Amino acid sequence: MISDHMADSRAAELGHILILAGGLSPEREVSLRSGDRIRDALRGAGVDADAVDADAALIPLLTSDPPTAVFPAIHGKDGEDGAIREVLGLLGIPYVGSAAHACRLAFDKPVAKALVAAAGLTTPESVTLPRETFHDLGAGAVLERIVAKLGLPLFVKPARGGSALGAGPVRTADELPAAMISCFAYGDTALVERFAQGTEVAVGVIDLGDGPQPLPAVEIVPASGWFDYAARYTAGRTEYYAPARLSDQSARAVAAAAVTAHTALGLRDLSRSDLIVDPSGEVFFLEANVAPGMTDTSTLPMALEAAGRDFGVLCRDLLFLAANRKS
């Protein structure tokens, strides 16, 4: 337990820190909300924190008045694909979270699935195809084989992206072409998975230097049955249970899966894995997030609360860890 005095000195020692939020992906609005929440929580923990956008003014700002460390809260492309962290690395500015190369692996869902599968996790059977393949080989023949191999229902999502944008369930073959077109509006490669039915949970993982520790799983129960954009970001459209209503065995299994994913993907500091527990108790890995949402309706802050941990203090400690990584 850190005393008030130690907490104050820790915050003072951090100096000025910046939160990166916004960006130009469709998740900009969500990111701005995450950034504001992190900033407010850090200020509440005594840290001198400001949120800034990632635009043409960023590099001049970071070079003219370098912060002690940066907390990246940009979601989607640019934020989670490693690009912005690569730039921070170029500038020699320490940051919270996974290194650029690990972000690239985690952000690419098919690559992440392959890596966690190699580490022993189960993921829904899937195929990954770029739009050119459908164009060059004929969509009809390819889609027919997909349905024949994976069956129905399916789940289609962009290989790289978040917040369920461009993603959706496909219950009948007739729905598949429209789902593919919606998916390709957000990216040029589609991941088509066998639909994993069961209890949906999000499990955060925190590593403050003593190894990755799982947070309580948060169970997600959207009123519409499908956790789409509206269900994610309209308060009240989804019920959350923190901790999730799982058996002890399942709770241990999802916690272990999230830690395994965090480790297998080479992630650092914090991550969130989205998982399904099917009726038999089997755990399916869906995807991992290196810049988890921190909005009022996001699961990681709920998990922290369920664990009795202070959000601002955690953000401060992660920044402290990052700042000391510099040396």
Add this chain to the structure above:
Amino acid sequence: MSNDPRQRLDRYVDQYAARARTMVASEIRALFAVAARPEIVSLAGGMPYITALPLDAVGELAGQLVTDCGAVALQYGSGQGDPGLRESICEVMALEGIRAHPDEVVVTVGSQQALDLMTRIFIDPGDVVLAEAPSYVGALATFASYQASVVHVPMDDDGIIPEALEETIARLAAAGKRIKFLYSVPTFHNPAAVTLPAQRRARVLDICRRSDLLLIEDNPYGLLGFDGEPQRALRADSADGVVYLGSFSKTIASGLRVGWALAPHGIRDKLVLAAESAVLCTSSLAQLMVREYLATQPWQDQIKVFCELYAERRDAMLSALEASMPTGCRWTRPGGGFYVWLKLPDGLNSKVMLPRAISARVAYVPGTGFYADGSGSEYLRLSFCYPEPARIKEGVRRLAGVVEAEIELRDTFGSWPADTPA
């Protein structure tokens, strides 16, 4: 910390009114949050080009107003609006052939509030509102918030089709439906960019008169024509059958939020009471700023400046569309206002295409927002009022690439599974 693991995040979720159920986060709104960034060429929003105003003169006027009569300008005002401003509004409307008395005018927080008040005093849940297809998205949102049932009436290149209007009225009457009013933007329509010609205006007025149907004429763009004199307003030929909604948002400044309704006395009385219950009064400072601006500034010359600027941008957009859009696209050629209404090639969906456009750093408004039932996905609205001509050309060039990519996707997926043997 509560022991209950259930977290609903909004404890009042079961207590909202039915009309709030559709107020949810949406992908489209998320995309528009990106569109506001300067990296994106936004052909989406209808923001007037305020920079063209003589801002120094407006600033001086505002300062003088507070110094000289701040005790009035910063005080509550009457619910109907400043009498001097209402007189000036009548002079503005005279440019469109309207003869009105200041007593018939109610000043509102933009014409949007006038529309809200009209809907509030006329619509019970389920009542029918007729609106052009497509119709102004802000009006549809207002109608939805009062649980009106919107029935669209088709338009062609000359605006609302009189025969279709007659047929719709008859059909609804036969079904026992109660139509409360027809909502129309007859001049430089938003979004369709068409204008009702004089002959058709007379027919529409005649149909409404015979059907005892109130007409709401929403006319924010009437003075923003690029050629010739302003169109004669519908209200100019029907004092008791038309409620006219006007706005200074496009002719002076949208941030002032000053508009008005011109209504027959009975409706006027109810509008005043409704306005008082909604906001007590429109901002006194904003009203007096508009009044002084009209009294002391060459406002008609300034409208000409706006028109020349918007005409140049319209031309830039039309020439760019001509030069770069793929075969199969069609678009309107507006004679005024802010918008071009574009029809995509068959099988394309402007709502689905929007993320690709944002990735290509260009934004537009999908047509679906302009239809109460969410149809209209084959259309999109392009706005030329705010970006400078070079940006408009770049935006259209980017959009053309987006449409081409979408055509390729349609061709790839369009025929499956219908043409595929089971």
